[in-house]
Amino acid sequence: MRTYLVTGGAGFIGSNYIHYMFKKYDNEIRIINVDALTYAGNLENLKDIENRENYTFVKADICDKEAISRIFAENDIDRVVHFAAESHVDRSIKNPEVFVKTNVLGTLVMLNAAKAAWGCRTEASRRARNSRATSQAAATTMDRFSSRRS
Numbered sequence: 001m002r003t004y005l006v007t008g009g010a011g012f013i014g015s016n017y018i019h020y021m022f023k024k025y026d027n028e029i030r031i032i033n034v035d036a037l038t039y040a041g042n043l044e045n046l047k048d049i050e051n052r053e054n055y056t057f058v059k060a061d062i063c064d065k066e067a068i069s070r071i072f073a074e075n076d077i078d079r080v081v082h083f084a085a086e087s088h089v090d091r092s093i094k095n096p097e098v099f100v101k102t103n104v105l106g107t108l109v110m111l112n113a114a115k116a117a118w119g120c121r122t123e124a125s126r127r128a129r130n131s132r133a134t135s136q137a138a139a140t141t142m143d144r145f146s147s148r149r150s
């Protein structure tokens with residue numbers, strides 16, 4: 001089962017995406033929705049799916065390195081779909097700092113957390129693949145050897 005980490009899933013695009021994914025894949029996927037529930041986030045958008053066993057909501061800020069790293073450490077995340085953002089243009093004129101913080105630094109936190117988690121996994125899966133290939137090669141050699149002898 002693939003596990004998706006969706007950020008900003010309580011917002012407009014994120015909640016529609018989550019509905020779309022469950023409609024399309026139903027129980028073939030698991031979705032973890034990470035949202036800080038700012039003025040723009042509304043869990044009412046997800047009321048109809050909140051009790052699904054393959055859905056989890058985590059209230060967290062994407063700028064919070066520890067919280068995001070913990071989510072990666074505790075879940076075997078396969079894909080990240082990143083919608084969490086400050087998105088209203090008039091607010092960006094009044095308060096640009098929060099836009100830079102969430103949209104730039106928050107995105108960097110997500111990228112670094114994924115790199116830290118998947119860097120290790122890539123190395124581990126490369127080793128697992130190599131060891132599988134080695135034992136397969138050994139098994140094949142053994143088979144050939146036994147068929148020549150018989």
Ligand SMILES: NC(=O)c1ccc[n+]([C@@H]2O[C@H](COP(=O)([O-])OP(=O)(O)OC[C@H]3O[C@@H](n4cnc5c(N)ncnc54)[C@H](O)[C@@H]3O)[C@@H](O)[C@H]2O)c1
Nearest residue numbers: 008010011012013035036037038040041061062084085087
């Ligand atoms: N709405 C559109 O038509 C549209 C079109 C193209 C692209 N986009 C992009 O898609 C993304 C999402 O847009 P949207 O319209 O759904 O926005 P939205 O404002 O409706 O939702 C943003 C969500 O992110 C959450 N959030 C904000 N800051 C956060 C933080 N620091 N940590 C965790 N969660 C946080 C909010 O609580 C909210 O649920 C944005 O990057 C936007 O630019 C939107």
